[in-house]
Amino acid sequence: MSSAMALSSSLMRLGASRLSSMMGLARVASSSSMSNSSSSMSSSFSSSSAASLVTTSLGDAPITIELPRPYDTHLCEPPSTTVTTTPAEIEKFFKTTYLMRRMEIACDVLYKGKFIRGFCHLYDGQEAIIVGIEAALTWNDSIVTSYRDHCTHLGRGGNVKEVIAELLGKAPGCSKGNGGSMHMYRKETNFYGGNGIVGAQVPLGAGLAFGHKYRNDNCVAITMYGDGAANQGQIFEAMNMAALWDLPCIFVCENNHYGMGTAEWRSAKSPEYYKRGDYIPGIKIDGMDCLSVKQGFAFAKEFALKNGPIIVEADTYRYHGHSMSDPGSTYRTRDEISGVRQERDPVDRMRKLLIDVVGTSPDQIKAWEKELRKEVDDAVEFAKNAPLPPDAQLYENIYVDGKGIEARGVEISNVNVLG
Template identity: 55%
Template sequence: MIASSARLARAAGGSRNWLLGVLRGSSYGTASEASFQVESYKLHKLEQGPSTSVTLSRDDGLKMYRQMQTVRRMETMAGNLYKSKIIRGFCHLYSGQEAVCVGMENAMTPDDSVITAYRAHGWTFMRGVSVQGVLSELTGRVSGCAKGKGGSMHMYGHNFYGGNGIVGAQVPLGAGIAFASKYRGEEAICVTLYGDGAANQGQLYETFNMAKLWNLPCIFVCENNGYGMGTSVDRASASTAYYTRGDYVPGLWIDGMDVLAMREGTRFAKDYALKNGPILIEAVTYRYSGHSMSDPGTSYRPRSEIQEVREKRDPITNFRERLLSSGLATEEELKKIDTEVRKEVETAAEKAKTDQELPLEELYNNIYVDPPQGMKIRGCDPTIMASTR
């Protein structure tokens, strides 16, 4: 085997560390493993944090690249379907924040749980719901992951509890999920996500208190994309060091535009939470779209800011460069992935546009899993009604 090495130097936002890739393979494009340096983590009430030297295998690199590209193209398609009035109601896109859900999910297992806010499409996909399940849910079709009943903000999957529409309300629910895991003696965590706009909600601090009192295996994650609706973090919060806002709960600041930093940070946080109780992560990221589809996203921030982030900090572009410069992938391999992802999303979109809608008689179904004896629900399906007679 012939050893080779490559260096990728890039400054992101004027502050990113130099990146060093050390190859362990035979030739360009066939390296089996590489090591990279990620930006230093900031710590709160922690004596040590995750390693800034991260090792990546070729298989994991290709997988994470595909996952981020899928989320990006899925969200682009969702935006197009909304503009075509095929998707109605609320629609909050995740474009730009892909490194958070992909990095974290690759440090977790299906036994771990996740609950998030209304910018949920990327997390829904990463929790095991297909592109079809996400897009059909957005268009209100039966092939959606909630039969089209939930829409953008209320998607669910295995150990994925949504998608929630009330700002910050999912945080105490996440503590409850973590409590259930601990009560049952499971080696599992609950990742509870919220945005910087929800970070000043009172129920967060009540939840931090209870989680610490009971040392629940919960990772609280502030996805700080810089803006709560149209208000910048500097105008909304007296303290923008969100990773310290848990006070007595330890905190970790992570570059949320770096999928490798997110994966390594989550590994550390999961190990900590299982042994010691709750920990808080601030993932500093950025959204390219507006808060929702009714927000152009340019009235409170200059277009040049968005363009600069796309050019210097984009999570997919930077990760692509790492894969290429380290020899973990070739241009041809990544182009093939791009083509396959585009086809998958386009095929799913066609079905999401043409699949049948849920019939009206289904309106009151699935309200209760196990209705109390004698309870009758108007329009309820016959199987449930039969069990209550």
């Protein structure tokens, strides 16, 4: 196949998903009673997560929405495409995705201004996945993800200040400044971190799932990776063990269609990632739609608790390049990127639902946006003015007895804080 032909076939695939997602918004129904369908999911909904990153003001009268895209499945029956939600939940989805978007854009600016050093991978475009997951799961469920983890931290109850402070290597950062962009953690809500090595978090997720099964706590472990990492050998090792031992593990392939600069079809013999567990059932969801993700993960959690591991492929798109050194425009066309922005954007989808279904006024939405932008701006200022970690921290937390370790190769004049 010539590369031109290949490129056009990949565009066609993206185009097809675009087309199907366009159909959706019109088919919305409002109802005062609970939806009759997708019954098996409702119990999971009610156990959705604790404290929210954003506050909501709208009501909680149930409404049902028909998803524009059906679920594709492998070795399992798909969940219903009728989702039950509330105005308040849509408001929350909108505010959270918007806040994440603004945070990632702020990170881009901070990186270009040389405030953030090292490596930085942005999540804008993919926000609906984390927002939908957190709507379907609880913080007692574990989550471990790749280096694209800023928004995962927010989803787990972190705030913008501690994310940006971490990116700047400052003391109030969520990992005390030690982790940086790729290593955010939140112990109190079972966020087991971002991970700098492609695919390396996936076996950890299998271990976390074992912990849940061992404790019999009715929780699952979410272990996330991208379409590039899907070709890592250790993922197949982890899947084999998880299936062998029926672990409550949800393998999540965030398919943004490019592993760094390589399109999925150039690196994967089969880019149908939800089928690549072979003996492990899978489901493909629209990763650009919070509601599709929520419904899909409620299904996946119930399935995993009952049957063992499941793969969820979230069809998504990243607007930025892979990392900050990648302009993101050399291996895909600007038309492709702007097409996804116009037709599938997860923030816009929630904004449209607010206007078309809930009846929120555009002025109200603008006022929320202004508040959220201010929250990000304040966090940037906070992080810029925050102190660096103490020198001592360079030598701490290497071993359990954090003090008194000789840091070889360090200037003696700096070693003033041991003991």
